[in-house]
Amino acid sequence: xxxxxxxxxxxxxxxxxxxxxxxxxxxxxxxxxxxxxxxxxxxxxxxxxxxxxxxxxxxxxxxxxxxxxxxxxxxxxxxxxxxxxxxxxxxxxxxxxxxxxxxxxxxxxxxxxxxxxxxxxxxxxxxxxxxxxxxxxxxxxxxxxxxxxxxxxxxxxxxxxxxxxxxxxxxxxxxxxxxxxxxxxxxxxxxxxxxxxxxxxxxxxxxxxxxxxxxxxxxxxxxxxxxxxxxxxxxxxxxxxxxxxxxxxxxxxxxxxxxxxxxxxxxxxxxxxxxxxxxxxxxxxxxxxxxxxxxxxxxxxxxxxxxxxxxxxxxxxxxxxxxxxxxxxxxxxxxxxxxxxxxxxxxxxxxxxxxxxxxxxxxxxxxxxxxxxxxxxxxxxxxxxxxxxxxxxxxxxxxxxxxxxxxxxxxxxxxxxxxxxxxxxxxxxxxxxxxxxxxxxxxxxxxxxxxxxxxxxxxxxxxxxxxxxxxxxxxxxxxxxxxxxxxxxxxxxxxxxxxxxxxxxxxxxxxxxxxxxxxxxxxxxxx
Numbered sequence: 001x002x003x004x005x006x007x008x009x010x011x012x013x014x015x016x017x018x019x020x021x022x023x024x025x026x027x028x029x030x031x032x033x034x035x036x037x038x039x040x041x042x043x044x045x046x047x048x049x050x051x052x053x054x055x056x057x058x059x060x061x062x063x064x065x066x067x068x069x070x071x072x073x074x075x076x077x078x079x080x081x082x083x084x085x086x087x088x089x090x091x092x093x094x095x096x097x098x099x100x101x102x103x104x105x106x107x108x109x110x111x112x113x114x115x116x117x118x119x120x121x122x123x124x125x126x127x128x129x130x131x132x133x134x135x136x137x138x139x140x141x142x143x144x145x146x147x148x149x150x151x152x153x154x155x156x157x158x159x160x161x162x163x164x165x166x167x168x169x170x171x172x173x174x175x176x177x178x179x180x181x182x183x184x185x186x187x188x189x190x191x192x193x194x195x196x197x198x199x200x201x202x203x204x205x206x207x208x209x210x211x212x213x214x215x216x217x218x219x220x221x222x223x224x225x226x227x228x229x230x231x232x233x234x235x236x237x238x239x240x241x242x243x244x245x246x247x248x249x250x251x252x253x254x255x256x257x258x259x260x261x262x263x264x265x266x267x268x269x270x271x272x273x274x275x276x277x278x279x280x281x282x283x284x285x286x287x288x289x290x291x292x293x294x295x296x297x298x299x300x301x302x303x304x305x306x307x308x309x310x311x312x313x314x315x316x317x318x319x320x321x322x323x324x325x326x327x328x329x330x331x332x333x334x335x336x337x338x339x340x341x342x343x344x345x346x347x348x349x350x351x352x353x354x355x356x357x358x359x360x361x362x363x364x365x366x367x368x369x370x371x372x373x374x375x376x377x378x379x380x381x382x383x384x385x386x387x388x389x390x391x392x393x394x395x396x397x398x399x400x401x402x403x404x405x406x407x408x409x410x411x412x413x414x415x416x417x418x419x420x421x422x423x424x425x426x427x428x429x430x431x432x433x434x435x436x437x438x439x440x441x442x443x444x445x446x447x448x449x450x451x452x453x454x455x456x457x458x459x460x461x462x463x464x465x466x467x468x469x470x471x472x473x474x475x476x477x478x479x480x481x482x483x484x485x486x487x488x489x490x491x492x493x494x495x496x497x498x499x500x501x502x503x504x505x506x507x508x509x510x511x512x513x514x515x516x517x518x519x520x521x522x523x524x525x526x527x
Contacts, residue, residue, distance in 0.1 A: 002457035003069060005243070006448030007079035008255055009052060009162060011035065011103070011276045016059040017086055018067035018074065021447035021457045024468055026069060028444070029062025031055035035101065043135075043363075045104040048282040049087060049095045052162075060241045071242035071327060076249070077170070077233060078226075078451035080444075081162035083254040084189035086141045089165070092174045097149065099162060100141040103277070103313070105146035108135040108363045110209075114143075116207045118200075125191040125200050130292045132361035136313070137189040139205075139212075146211040153211070158218045161185040163252030164230075170249055171231025180230035181221040184253040188309050192223065194298065224251045225303035226258075226450050228429065242481065246453040250355055256414075257301045258446025259311070261461060263413035263438055264469035267305065268406045272393060274336070274414040277354070278312040280396055282405050290403040292359030293396075302461060303328070308405055310396045313387050314354035316416050318367070319382055321353065325380035337422045341527055342387075342429060342481035343488055345380040347371045347518030348512065349388035349494060359399050360500045366379030369501065371516040384421050387485075390430035391492040397431065411436045411472070415443060421475075429481035430489070436472035445469070484519060491515060 002021040007014065012035055017028045033051040038044040064071055064451045064465045090096050100107070114133040118126035127135060133140060138161065146153045156500060158176040160168065186192035191200050199219060205212040224230075230251045256279030260271040273279040283305040287296050293310045300307030316330075323333040328386035348370045355363035369384065401407055410433050417424050418441050427433040449464040458464040491512050498507030 001072045002075050002452060002455050004448055004451035004455055004457070005057065005063070005074050005077045006444040006446070006451055007077065008258075008444035008447055009079065009166070010080040010255060010443075011082055011101070014052065014055045014059050015444045016056070016063040017444040017448055018069060019445070019468070020450060021467065025063070025445070027063055027067030027501045029059040029064070029066060029231050030067055031062070036098065041106070043105040043108070045087070045101040046098040047101050048098050049165065052166070056166070057240045072244045074243050074247065075457070076247050076451040077243065078250050078447045078454060079163060079166055080255045080258040081166065081252065083161055083163065083185050083365040084138045085162040085422050086138050086159055087162070087165055088142065088145055088156045088159045089473045090157050093157070093160070093165070093168055093176065093179065096152050096155060097145065097219065100145065102168070103354060104141065105135045105363045107140035110143040110147075111135040111140040111363065113244055114208055116374035117204065121204055121207060123200060124203055125193050127289050128193055128297070129191060129295045129359070130290065130361055132292070134294070134357065134361055135363045139190060142215065143209055143212060155199055156218070161189070165223075165252065166250050166393045167230040167249055170233055172234035172236070173231055176218070177220055179221040179431065180251045181223040181506065182251050183223055183225050183255050183297065184257050184300040184307070185494040186223060187300055188254070188295035190219070193398060194430055198223070200394065225299040225452060226251050226253050227303045229454060250450050250454045256311070257307060258450065259413050259442055260301055260446070261449055261465070261468065262442035262445030263411050264465050265301070265411065268408035269411055270397060270400070270407050270409070271411045271413050272427070274412060274416040276315065276317045277357075278315045278389065278393065278414070280310040280358070282308040282400065282407070284308065284405060288404050288472055290400060290405070292360055292361060308400065310358040310400065312351065312389055312392055313357040314351065318351055318353050318385050319505050320388070321379050322378055322385060328378065330382070333382055335420070336419070337379065337383055340422070341523045342449070342478070342484035343519040344523035344527070345371070345376065345384050346516045347376065347380060348488065348492060348495070348516055349381070350499065351388040351392055352383055352500065356427065356500060358396050362500060362502070363425035365500055368495075370495075371513060378461055383422075386426050387430065388492070390427045391489060392496070393427065394431055394489060395493060395496060409436055410434070411438070413438060415441065424475040425478065428477045430485045432477050432482045432486070434477070435475045437471040437475060438472055442470065472491050484523065487515075487519060
């Protein structure tokens with residue numbers, strides 16, 4: 001028997017789970033931290049490193065109390081975080097600013113410049129992250145910071161992903177050359193590719209902007225997969241967390257990647273990690289380049305396979321925003337959604353409220369809803385948004401299959417599917433595939449699995465998954481709903497590529513609104 005701690009830093013809170021190798025999760029604790037948004041600058045989204053670490057200590061104490069175990073029994077600690085969430089640091093790895101959170105889109109100009117330069121210089125690395133660089137990724141965020149902080153940029157020693165920063169702090173690492181560098185994070189968000197010599201070359205970075213001169217060397221460190229150890233817990237942080245000093249901490253990774261591990265992902269599976277946003281994860285042994293997909297990285301998700309990441313820039317955030325604008329909350333506004341039928345609202349919603357992560361990779365897009373009439377409600381819009389995120393997910397899965405990613409099972413992981421059966425039902429019918437939903441929440445379970453590997457409790461990820469991952473319940477497609485969505489999907493797809501692609505030719509969309517009205521009328525008649 002072995003006991004470990006799995007840590008998951010999400011967008012708004014951190015969760016710590018105490019997990020037993022035989023009995024599973026013994027207890028969990030959470031603690032919130034503020035997300036700094038600015039109404040006058042909607043692309044702004046930052047968080048404080050100090051807030052993160054204070055929340056970690058609080059959540060750990062709560063987890064130990066709920067689990068009813070002594071901290072000295074915990075044999076290892078592993079952590080995942082959001083990403084790309086980037087912090088510039090100075091001497092001693094001290095933060096020079098707040099994190100640019102993953103959903104901070106201020107760097108859209110920098111991302112466009114990186115993309116243009118990469119295409120002009122035929123940089124092969126850009127193809128491995130979908131052919132378009134994103135404002136959600138590391139180099140664009142760092143360049144934005146360098147451009148807007150001339151008084152501090154001279155003090156920057158390096159920049160770190162959140163998962164690497166937390167691991168370094170917990171292990172007492174202050175030398176940037178000794179800092180862990182997650183291949184998961186650096187491969188998907190910084191164009192690091194072992195087969196191409198690591199990070200993009202210096203001449204490319206300086207061609208983007210001379211401010212990036214020397215940054216490549218500053219991003220040195222110990223690049224590693226999560227089977228390797230970042231370091232060991234310092235006495236200082238052992239006292240704050242209530243653990244014993246010296247326990248191993250493996251190299252961290254992104255939350256969605258380890259959520260996929262916790263959901264039991266195997267080759268041939270796709271895991272939709274649905275929360276504030278959606279990350280769509282898959283693994284394979286022989287995966288090709290996939291245009292418009294965020295990343296294809298050897299050693300991410302599963303250290304011995306190639307990880308594929310795609311996703312939606314907002315999902316739960318969209319549902320919450322609709323409810324908030326209506327002066328309500330998503331729990332209240334969702335009451336009664338179970339009675340809705342496919343297409344009955346007459347609305348077709350393109351869920352670009354926070355831009356498009358995949359496959360267009362365009363942060364400049366905004367949400368579009370077609371088909372409004374004078375009687376529509378916010379509840380109608382929420383249902384249409386659920387349908388819209390499902391349609392967008394289908395676009396992504398079709399792109400992945402087109403380029404050789406086998407999809408035999410679809411697993412809906414993350415927090416939203418645990419609470420929203422309507423969403424699971426809609427996704428199954430839109431995808432026209434059974435959707436598997438874990439019987440219990442998997443958040444932080446992936447972290448625990450990597451902690452068990454570090455502690456030597458299991459020999460392989462698969463062995464740990466067999467022992468710890470929950471079973472599934474199956475949500476089957478509704479035949480009538482699937483038929484309606486099969487009619488709606490071509491309309492969605494036409495609008496998705498016609499409205500969302502810069503330079504796209506004008507689309508003939510005169511059939512869309514009449515079709516929505518006809519399908520809605522038929523749904524009401526069938527009801």
